[in-house]
Amino acid sequence: MLTALKPQPADKILQLIQMFREDARADKIDLGVGVYKDPTGLTPVMRAVKTAEKRLWEVETTKTYTGLAGEPAYNAAMAKLILAGAVAADRVASVATPGGTGAVRQALELIRMASPDATVWISNPTWPNHLSIVKYLGIPMREYRYFDAETGAVDAEGMMEDLAGVKAGDVVLLHGCCHNPTGANPNPVQWLAICESLARTGAVPLIDLAYQGFGDGLEMDAAATRLLATKLPEVLIAASCSKNFGIYRERTGILIAIGEAAGRGTVQANLNFLNRQNYSFPPDHGARLVTMILEDETLSADWKAELEEVRLNMLTLRRQLADALQAETGSNRFGFVAEHRGMFSRLGITPAEVERLRTEHGVYMVGDSRLNIAGLNRTTVPVLARAVAEVLRG
């Protein structure tokens, strides 16, 4: 049986982690996978997480099973963080999931159960794993235009044209903030237009919210999600705590399904069913830490302060990189880097140039020229800018 298995292509992002580890050069720079690194190159455990872990060890008396949908307190705390009461609680069903990927996967399975013929529309480009999971589940898929490679901004016109062709009941996968991989995001006016378009066509948004707090702040980053959740009859939200709580390996996420109050019980039952089929109970450790932090005023304030430091550090790096690239290349071609938000920007250089950055300069980024801004620091910014300029000179 096992001999019948076909080889699987390696995940392009995760493959970079291994290649980087195997590179012996001391001055190599990792701008691949989306992990935050502080100016010393460390991915720290956040202060509030450390404190919560210590407290948890002291007060935890059992490791018996949690609820099938996760601990109600976690689900409530996350709904509050994301929706801030924008939607009546009796319209909100949710399950804790293993990370944001788990939430995306459960959302897509829910869509397939509810409406097997629905097409899922994804942005071109999107996080490669979106494509991969949709394909794996055999769900009909189409792309909508999203990115203008010339300007480095959202191709708002193309996007709106494509969204106008979406059918009622189709699903539009949106990045709630900090678009991965481009770093380009709709502005509030454009979000309003997206919302109106979805209302007109009767399409259901599936919002991937993996970077709340990494773009314009916790509230602003959730603004588009809250808008859609308030204005549209049905909304799915797949959120992750990996980045904003820095608990990548704890696998902490949530899927929120908003619909009619009368149908909430059935939606919740289906979410519970999906958890049971796929892994029974969701992981609890990270979820418990998140709950403890969000429920405790002091811990919460400390977490928000540290998250804000992270965000501002990324913004500073963006400005520094845009300036350094301008100085090294003599053109404003990369000015968009300072305008983008979140961990990523797409530089818009060719795969061959990306390859040369890796082989000649030890700079690792994804083949589509997506770089993780948070992998840089004050010392590596000028090194990267010089390397890019050198590669561009041919």
Ligand code: LMR
């Ligand atoms: C990324 O895009 O680098 C992150 O979301 C990590 C991942 O799982 O791909």
